[in-house]
Amino acid sequence: MNIKDKVSQRIINIKPSGIRKFSDYARTFDDVISLGVGEPDYDTPKDICDQAIKAVQDGKTHYTANRGLLALRQAICHYYKERYGVEYDANKNVIVTTGSSEGIDLAIRTLIDPGDEIIIPNPGYVAYESAIRAANGKMVFLPLDEEHQFKIQPEILEATITKQTKVLLMNYPNNPTGAMMTKEELAQLVPIIKKHELIVISDEIYSELSYDHDYCSLASFNEIKDQVITINGFSKAFAMTGWRVGYLLAHEDLTDEIVKIHQFGAICANTPAQYGALAGLKSCENDVVNMRDDYRRRRNFLVARLNEIGLPTFMPEGAFYTFSNITSTHLSSYDFCVELVKKERIALTPGSAFGSGGEGYVRISYAYSLDELKKATDKIEHFMKTFKSID
Template sequence: MNLESKVSDRIKSIKPSGIRKFSDYAKTFDHVISLGVGEPDFTTPPKICEAAIKAIQEGKTHYTANRGLLELREEICQYYNRKYHVSYDAATECLVTVGSSEGIDLAIRTFVDPGDEVILTNPGYVAYESAVKAAGGQMVKLPLNEEHEFKIEADVLESLITPKTKVLIMNYPNNPTGAFMNKEELAALVPVIQKHDLIVISDEIYSELSYDEEYTSLASFDEIRDQVITINGFSKSFAMTGWRLGYVLTNPVFLSEMVKIHQLGIICANSFAQYAVLEGLKSCDQDVAKMREEYKQRRDYLVKALNDMGLQTFMPKGAFYTFSNIKFTHMTSEEFCVALVKEQRVAPTPGSAFGEAGEGYIRISYAYSLAQLQEAMGKLRQFLKRFQ
């Protein structure tokens, strides 16, 4: 039997994560400073850990409601109202998921039929493309460029819309670029979204990591509120990547359909992790603020260091990534990163891992200590001498 022939063609068309691919390659070398993975170097705040331990000790290890603990959903909705001025009903408009990744997958599977067109930003986070392919959707790439700080422009968005267009997936603060869209910039997209009845999957996982301006959730615009599926979670802001807990906020009609897939495939998110996050939302604002300030200091150091050594890098206003232009080297982003890890044992991520428009760039994560970043910049500076 030809085992490979039995695998779905849609699944075979999916490429492995370029981020993980290069990270795994870098691990074949000793003493590498890895700057590739977007994972906080902080430990989860103690109050969250203590709440998880307490929940386990009290036997709170059974199934919760499919949608998640009602008390947690209430706290999530209060949080979004308090932080971003968007009101959701905890009983009918909130679903607790296994990380924000499950929420993204649920949204795409729920709304994308074979042949539907889905607009994705390019460069963009790798998981979106894979999920669209698995659903049989047709991808339409929306180019983001450095000249406009990798923001979505309304006229470019509208030029890509056809009668087959159904979904727009957007992610601000942005991975991989660190780009940020403020309220006025998002407002320019609203008439296009409304006019064409687009469903928007708004991945807001980095909302708490906004450094220079107040964050605006796309769903805060009342006229498109029910067209938006808001995805968020706790991995980045609360340093809880391994806990795998996220959530979806959207109108009751959309959410009830998403719950059908969730309850059959997942049943419910981790129960004691839900109790832990409940405590985090109630009492860990200061922990989040402290981590955010540390990221901001690292960002400021890193952007200055990169520009000083000749790597053109715009100032990211959110997330924890820089996206540096290496086109002057006349190397592909993968060639650049391979040479850098071989010669200096420093491993950023090739921009090409995030789509064709990422070619000519490298992504550096500053979710690493300042000491690690300083050491890596010294090595990168040495590597760049060949181009001077």
């Protein structure tokens, strides 16, 4: 018997993460400087760790409510009201999830029936496509381009929508491009979302990492608030990637259904980690600001250096990635990264990992020390000079 024949075809059709695939390849070489994985290089702030440890010591190691620790849900609601002017009810509109990735998966599985169309950005984060395939949904790709700084253009969105379109998935600040959309730019999308009665999954995991503009949550537009499922979490801004605490905010008619999947799949998020996240919201704002300021300094250095080297790079306004144009080399993004890691021991992520719209680019994370970025860019410069001399 061929055991693999028993596996669901829709799961077989899911491609492994292009980020992890290339990261694993890069690990086969010694002394590699990796700028590939989107993970803060900071340790989790001390107060978060202390409160999680205290929770364990105090015996707070049992299940919380399926929707999460009430005090944490209340703090999340307070945060969104104070930060973005959006009001939510802790008992109706919030589910604490095992990271924002679970939140995205829960939202997609709750909304999508086989054949339903969901519009996703191209280039876009790798997990979106796999979650849609697992739900038997139909992907429709929304092209984003460097000319418009990878922002959604209203006329292109309008042209992409069909009678079968149920969901639009947005991600700003954006992974992999670092693009941002201002309040004024988002406002141009609101009439389209309302007109077509779309549900929007708004992935806002990088909302705290906005460098040049105040962040605007899509749910702050009252006329479409009930149509928005907001996904956020603690991994990026609070340097808590391994803690796996995220959250989902939505109309109660949606959360009442979403929690059904969550309660049978995860029951609840890790309890001590929830207490740590609560401490993060209560007392770690300065830590977040300090990390963001440091990312901004790294961004400014990296963008200037890459442009100097000859890799055209627009200024990202959020997250901690640059999306650098490598078309002048006439290499595919994958081949560029392979040659770079072979010759210089520098690991980047091929843009093709993020969809066809990422071909011709490489994603570079600046969630690494300035010293590492300087060493890496010196090696990239050497590679580019050597490559040109061979060419």
